[in-house]
Amino acid sequence: MNIVLEYLPILLKASLLTVSLAVCSLFLATLLGALGAKGKLSKEKYGREYANAYTAIIRGIPDLVLILLIYFGFQKMLNVVTEGLGLGIYSISPFWAGVLAIGFIYGAYLTETFRGAYNSVPQGQKEAAMSLGLSSYRRFIKVVLPQLIRHALPGYGNVFQVLIKSTAVVGVLGLNDLVGLAKDAGQSVRMPFTFNAFTLFMYLIFYFFASWVFRLLERRYAEKGHRS
């Protein structure tokens, strides 16, 4: 047990890395999800087709395979591009590669969430806003978005829970986040069980903390008058 206490500062720092990885990739995934939902809902054929292909392909492949593919593939592609342009080699750090990979994957899941949420905003609300003469931008920001957030939050929370869990995979690829560090440390001091159990415990804390935050948010965005 003493050894874990000695390692505790490093492990806590590593779990901070895991959390920031999760939050950064959630940000990217939200952007991509909004873009994908826009594509899926648009009237243009190509927008719909690209968005459909994006979600269908990403959701058909395990995250482990995709993360590895993006993690190593993107760097190699970048090298080809920068060499072709005559620039020097620009290497992306494992952290940002992980953010890119996870954000790209969960963008596909969020696309579906956002699309469903947009469709569950009643058509009458949009029409009422239109009849008040609001511009399309104000219509979206003032009328549709608040209701969209309300419908999207439960699904968004679920996707975030899955996203946190999939950050574990990045640790295997060489980033010194919680999982990678705990595995290495556990093997070097010959206490793999204790260290992996610590990782499990930390992830459980993240899980409960995230579900608490999302419960608060859901209450914040609940329909007024039905607030419990």
Place this chain on the structure above:
Amino acid sequence: MKVQLTRSWFFNRVFQLVILGLFAKFLFGLKWHLIFQEMPSLAEAVWLTIQLTIISLAIGFIIAWPLALLRAKRKKEWLAKIADAYVAVFRGTPLLVQIFLIYFGLGGQQWMQESFLWPIFRDPYWCVIIGFSLNSAAYACEIFRGALMNGGAGEREAAQSLGLSEFKTDWLVWVPASWRRALPQYGNEMIFMMHSTAIAGLITMTEVFGWAKDINGKFYVTYEGLIAASIVYIVLTTTIIQISKLMEKHYLSYMKR
């Protein structure tokens, strides 16, 4: 995704894939002949993936129902609490860490290496099956509990009024009816389980992901193995979607009359 798996759809996809493959071959110099050369080992890898998926889903299914009943009825509160904790732990933590804990953690313990369980925990195959089954059981338990809680009061009262015992009411009436309600979500769980078997590739097993990693390491390439694995996984996912549709058709056929 709504896909009509007609023959023309299938040939269109294959055609697109071939075009993209040739494109990648001539533009980026991908070596597809390596994949064709390794086809026999790929077949074995696919079989291992299917095997792992089916065995873990089956064991998880068997464990999940009693737990779900326990959590839905809450007659014995302390047992239900234990089941709650089990589900929260297995759903709240990454499967990867769970597998590490079983394979490296339990397998590295002194007492484990001396006990009669050592032949099981020495073998990555059994470690992975234990981990996957427990994980799948937790996820399936949550799905089944939702289905059990979601209605069933009328069914149970009807069964009780016919004089069925509590055990029979639960297992012959409540559970089959809930299983039908749980089917769509259980289809998703089947897909997720199949995707999770990729984790077995990280602890030295050669299922599809492990095979891809081996190919990439063996021939020193970046994309080929992983892209081939992705295609295999997409095909498997589509197959599972079709299977779950067939299951829904089979179990819900009485509703269409």
